[in-house]
Amino acid sequence: MNNLTAFELLLRSSDVRLPSAWQAAWEEAENTLRALFPEGYDVLEVGRLAFDSLHDDLKPAAMDALFYGWWEAEQDRKARTEQTGGAL
Numbered sequence: 001m002n003n004l005t006a007f008e009l010l011l012r013s014s015d016v017r018l019p020s021a022w023q024a025a026w027e028e029a030e031n032t033l034r035a036l037f038p039e040g041y042d043v044l045e046v047g048r049l050a051f052d053s054l055h056d057d058l059k060p061a062a063m064d065a066l067f068y069g070w071w072e073a074e075q076d077r078k079a080r081t082e083q084t085g086g087a088l
Contacts, residue, residue, distance in 0.1 A: 022062045025050040043073040 004012070011018070019027070029049035033041040054062055 021054065021058050022050070025053050025062075029053060043076070047073070 002009075026046060029046045033046055033049065051059065051062060
């Protein structure tokens with residue numbers, strides 16, 4: 001039996017994907033930091049703020065995304081450090 005609403009069926013048939021709680025928290029954290037620190041901020045700060053803003057029941061599922069985001073940030077940081085000869 002299908003328990004989807006007409007709106008949910010429309011979204012599914014149109015292949016529309018709603019953001020996850022993690023994506024929404026990340027975007028909100030990034031917007032907050034962009035407003036507070038227009039001169040720049042570290043992507044790891046975005047992850048921390050986003051994770052802290054989640055409800056406790058969502059945090060375990062967000063850990064993979066947080067670790068992945070951290071790993072990507074570390075790889076980017078290393079690449080920038082190598083490109084600039086050690087200066088950031």
